[in-house]
Amino acid sequence: MLSFALNAAFVMVGIAMLLGSWRVLVGPSLTDRVLALDTLYINSIALIVLFGIYLGTSMYFEAALLIALIGFVSTVAVAKYLLRGDIIE
Amino acid sequence: MSVWVEGLVAALILIGAGFTLVGSIGLVRLQDVYTRLHGPTKATTLGVGGIILASLVFFTAQTGVLSVHEVLITLFLFITAPVSAHLLAKTAMHRQEKKVQSTRGEPWQQ
Numbered sequence: 347m348l349s350f351a352l353n354a355a356f357v358m359v360g361i362a363m364l365l366g367s368w369r370v371l372v373g374p375s376l377t378d379r380v381l382a383l384d385t386l387y388i389n390s391i392a393l394i395v396l397f398g399i400y401l402g403t404s405m406y407f408e409a410a411l412l413i414a415l416i417g418f419v420s421t422v423a424v425a426k427y428l429l430r431g432d433i434i435e
Numbered sequence: 436m437s438v439w440v441e442g443l444v445a446a447l448i449l450i451g452a453g454f455t456l457v458g459s460i461g462l463v464r465l466q467d468v469y470t471r472l473h474g475p476t477k478a479t480t481l482g483v484g485g486i487i488l489a490s491l492v493f494f495t496a497q498t499g500v501l502s503v504h505e506v507l508i509t510l511f512l513f514i515t516a517p518v519s520a521h522l523l524a525k526t527a528m529h530r531q532e533k534k535v536q537s538t539r540g541e542p543w544q545q
Binding site: 347348350351352354355358359361362363365366368369374375376377378380381382384385388389391392395396398399402404407410411414415418421422425426428429 | 438445449468475480483489502511518529
């Protein structure tokens with residue numbers, strides 16, 4: 347039961363990441379691309395946590411936390427750059 | 436691990452992955468950037484919350500010790516997702532991105 351749910355969840359999150367990368371490539375405006383990159387890092391956190399459950403080890407928790415931190419900071423930096431033309435004024 | 440815990444973990448994983456998929460479908464299908472902000476910032480955050488809850492239940496049942504450090508990721512995402520959504524909405528308004536007819540309001544008259 348658990349392995350079936352894990353496989354289905356891997357497929358669903360993988361499709362979600364493919365849709366997000368389609369929006370990164372196509373997205374008509376720059377804001378769309380930044381939003382799609384934001385979605386992609388959140389999806390990758392989900393994928394890493396699922397992989398940790400799959401292997402039965404909690405070693406991947408730190409990687410997920412680091413990706414969450416760095417993804418938020420990079421989204422804020424890019425949005426600030428688009429908004430003000432500079433990151434630290 | 437008992438069958439009930441396994442069923443609970445499987446259900447939480449499926450719910451979380453479903454919400455993540457719905458958020459990304461919203462990112463692709465919605466009309467303009469102001470409506471596209473809604474999909475990822477709400478549905479995807481909730482989906483990751485479900486998956487991390489499943490991880491909490493799984494590792495608590497596996498080791499027998501309550502493992503709450505996964506909640507850190509959920510807490511961090513739930514705090515930061517509105518902040519980044521607000522910044523992206525401000526960016527879209529500042530850059531005067533095009534909107535469809537049915538999106539109400541004039542975004543660039545702040």
